[in-house]
Amino acid sequence: MENDLFSQNVPPPLAERMRPKALGDFVGQDEVVGEGRILRRMLERGRLESSIIFWGPPGCGKTTLAHLVAGSIESHFEFFSAVTSGIAEVRRIVAEAESRLKLSGGRTILFVDEIHRFNKAQQDAFLPHIESGTIILIGATTENPSFEVISPLLSRCRVFILDQLSEDDVVSIMRRAIDDPVRGFGGRKVIVADENLHYLAHLAAGDARTALNALEMVVESLDDGSGEIALTRESIEEAAQRRNIFYDKKGEHHFNIISALHKSLRGGDPDASLYWLARMLEAGEEPLYVARMAAAPKSNALYTAYGAAAADVKEHGPLPVPLWIRNAPTRLMKDAGFGKGYEYPHDDPDAVSGQEYFPEELKGREYYHPVDRGFEREIIKRIEYWRNLREGKRKKEEK
Secondary structure (H helix, E strand, C coil): CCCCHHHCCCCCCHHHHCCCCCHHHCCCCHHHHCCCCHHHHHHHHCCCCCEEEEECCCCCCHHHHHHHHHHHCCCEEEEEECCCCCHHHHHHHHHHHHHHHHHHCCCEEEEEECHHHCCHHHHHCCHHHHHCCCEEEEEEECCCHHHHCCHHHHCCEEEEECCCCCHHHHHHHHHHHHHCCCCCCCCCCEEECHHHHHHHHHHHCCCHHHHHHHHHHHHHHHCCCCCCEEECHHHHHHHHCCCCCCCCCCCHHHHHHHHHHHHHHHCCCHHHHHHHHHHHHHCCCCHHHHHCCCCCCCCHHHHHHHHHHHHHHHHHCCCCCCHHHCCCCCHHHHHCCCCCCCCCHHHCCCCCCCCCCCCHHHCCCCCCCCCCCCCHHHHHHHHHHHHHHHHHHHHHHHC
């Protein structure tokens, strides 16, 4: 019998194989599944008491948590992608759920990945079945549910916000894949220094799936069957290629970063302003959107400062925007802490706030150093005045 390429058993990707089977193996998101948290208590009791939505960046664990719910709750579970399936498939699942409920009293949990891909009419189709108890809905989205999920559906769901995974979290996930003899590479002799694994985690920028995909690619490319597989920085760079500076021109990240830029400008912090400007431009934002036809004297110091800010963007990747400088136009965002503690500079007698506008990892950065000639002499005076004023206010707040 001829070998048929399509009939061979091809193992699933490493990221899928390494998906945790138990809550104790889940890495990160302590605010959601840590000891004593609501979701953890529900899973430990084996009951899901309401429909829920997981909101967070790619590769942070949304789908994995849905799988863990499936393994913890005594209900029939249906996995469904809003990208590959449509409303007809939803109707079939609901019809089967109704029959199941009538015949055996069994509940059905429906997981909808990328629920924001459904339009408002399609989302509306879930409402009567959630109301009747026919299905319990679990949605996953990378987009802000306040804007992408219809209000009637959102009001019937509890939203759990998942954060970008830390570099240490991603390293831990990859190390587990390297050591696991069944699902990972434990049966092979994979050698990688901690610093190189941290480098790969750094390139993945909090996305565990991206990190595992790159790890699998580099291991498979180096495995010639001769024994030891040594992962070097060079081989990792080749597999990972250029880091994707995550930025959606129409989505949540766009609005968070433009909010950070506006608040940094309003707060008189040219260095943080340059950083957020670089975050937008280096990710491909249209320069005219940012510039808005502004005009200013040419400055080599500004050119140099932008280069330093852009270097930090490339080096550190898409660091999260601090919550206090994110806008909070909806109740959900306010409840999540967006905008909490923001100090409006014009409420201050000096119209200057001592607030920090940088991500924690870049706190205190100074990019812009104007030269002592021409109009920049006046700029030096202004910047020194602002910096001294902000520093004085920060010290006063710390006391």
